[in-house]
Amino acid sequence: MKTVILTNYSPNVLRAILSLKVVEKEIPGPGENEVLVKLHAAAVNPSDIAFIQGGYNIVKTLPATPGFEGSGTVVDAAGNLKNLIGRKISCFVQYVEGGTWSEYFTVHKNDIILLDDKMDMDQAACFTVNPFTAYGLTDIALARQSRALVQNAGGGQVPAFIRMLAKENGMEVINIVRKPETAGKLLAEGHQYVLMEQDEAFEEKLKTLARDLDATTAFDAVGGAVSGVIFNALPADSELVVYGGLSGKPMSGINTMDVIFKDKIISGFNLLGWKDELDEGGFLSIAGELQQKFISGELKTTIRGTARFDDIVKGLKNYISNMSAGKILIKP
Ligand SMILES: NC(=O)c1ccc[n+]([C@@H]2O[C@H](COP(=O)([O-])OP(=O)(O)OC[C@H]3O[C@@H](n4cnc5c(N)ncnc54)[C@H](OP(=O)(O)O)[C@@H]3O)[C@@H](O)[C@H]2O)c1
CATH class of the missing domain: 3.90.180.10 (Medium-chain alcohol dehydrogenases, catalytic domain)
Structure with missing residues (x-):
């Protein structure tokens, strides 16, 4: 072979x-x-x-x-x-x-x-990887009863699945991207909240949107300095869930006082750990649900x-x- x-x-x-x-x-x-x-x-x-x-x-x-x-x-x-x-x-x-x-x-x-x-x-x-990752992450936001969520790497496939699942569950999504063409593509697809990481007013815009939409869950696929910017922009009682390290850089810039006084937390997500916590029946049922969504064309x-x-x-x-x-x- x-x-x-x-x-x-x-x-x-x-x-x-x-x-x-x-x-x-x-x-x-x-x-x-x-x-x-x-x-x-x-x-x-x-x-x-x-x-x-x-x-x-x-x-x-x-x-x-x-x-x-x-x-x-x-x-x-x-x-x-x-x-x-x-x-x-x-x-x-x-x-x-x-x-x-x-x-x-x-x-x-x-x-x-x-x-x-x-x-x-x-x-x-x-x-077997991205749809289940998006499902597990969306479940975290649902369990936290977040009305909106923040995510970076917005042009990626996991973030695309998260948008689809969030919409189905009535959650708003604030998308962060790094290239103007990706921002243009998401806006053209009808996604209302798209922010550019390099925008001078990025931090302020993110903070305002996160507050106005009550985005209390964020998904970070990038790491590095943007992790701190997102974490600091979230309202009190929020959670930043880290699931990727695309920047290859250590997370930085986390506001220490926010951790101490605003009950904000940082956690990690990995697909195999999530799957291990499900009982066998639970995984099969999610797999069946997701497969039907692919067959119907709802997810792609x-x-x-x-x-x-x-x-x-x-x-x-x-x-x-x-x-x-x-x-x-x-x-x-
Ligand atoms: N923890 C888990 O169990 C798990 C499971 C599945 C996936 N993941 C993670 O999920 C993330 C997304 O995966 P995917 O398959 O959806 O990716 P993908 O479809 O291949 O797309 C990657 C996206 O990330 C963006 N990106 C790459 N490097 C970046 C950087 N340094 N800063 C900002 N944006 C950057 C790309 O933007 P450009 O077009 O601008 O390059 C693109 O939009 C990855 O980190 C992956 O490792 C984790």
């Missing part, structure tokens, strides 16, 4: 991308409680970029196949799972061994979602193109040059 391998971690993202190679390997056999999947498409997410830079939670011994998410068909399985052969699946593979940027890969039965035949397989390639990932394995360097360069334009799928 053909598989993509990373040969060198590098904080310099271009160097990391250039170290990707396509090689031939033996097709792996499924271990206990595992299925073997023939890849349809794999997503490229910010976590994959952080991984190849050596800056993610998972570090593999190199050379190793990257890719944490994908869709495909089960073509072989451990004894007790043979009934899954032929089923279409979407999966989240965060192991030290193996990855989805491969013609075939193995995955544990608990990390696959069985798909309805009506599910589009390109959409399925981006199904913006996919802007496909890169074949042999074009992976070009595909990843495209993705990082304009992440708000949508996902690039990797296909054999």
Whole structure:
């Protein structure tokens, strides 16, 4: 089979991308409680970029196949799972061994979602991570009974899903973006509250909007100095939930007095931790609900193109040059 391998971690993202190679390997056999999947498409997410830079939670011994998410068909399985052969699946593979940027890969039965035949397989390639992350985050805002929320990286796919789920639940969303074209796109789509991080009056505008809309939950995918700006702009009794570190910088500028006297808190969210806290029935029910929304077209990932394995360097360069334009799928 053909598989993509990373040969060198590098904080310099271009160097990391250039170290990707396509090689031939033996097709792996499924271990206990595992299925073997023939890849349809794999997503490229910010976590994959952080991984190849050596800056993610998972570090593999190199050379190793990257890719944490994908869709495909089960073509072989451990004894007790043979009934899954032929089923279409979407999966989240965060192991030290193996990855989805491969013609075939193995995955544990608990990390696959069985798909309805009506599910589009390109959409399925981006199904197991972002929609569930948005669902879990929106649930936090709902549990806090926030009337509005603040989010940065507003042009990304998780923030897009959050907007859709917030609307369904009657919550206003204040979006923060870093590029004028992304702001223009969101405004043209009819989103009322869009702020530019670089705007001179950004802090004041955010503070006023957060107060007027009573935005008591914020989702931070960026870190760095903007975390402090958002935290300080929130009203008393607010929570800043950090779920990404796109800036690669430590969070800074948090107003200490706000933590002490205004009951404001900072927390972290990660998908696997959230999933572990759900009972099995709870996860299956959310997966069923989200899958129906994809089939009906209510939820959709913006996919802007496909890169074949042999074009992976070009595909990843495209993705990082304009992440708000949508996902690039990797296909054999
Ligand atoms: N904790 C979890 O369990 C979990 C799960 C899923 C995703 N995530 C995180 O969620 C975030 C969004 O993921 P996604 O798939 O939605 O991303 P995406 O669709 O690939 O888009 C990324 C977005 O972030 C913006 N961005 C990138 N670097 C930035 C920076 N330094 N400052 C401000 N904005 C920046 C991009 O804007 P430009 O177009 O201007 O580049 C783009 O709008 C990522 O941090 C990801 O790691 C976390």
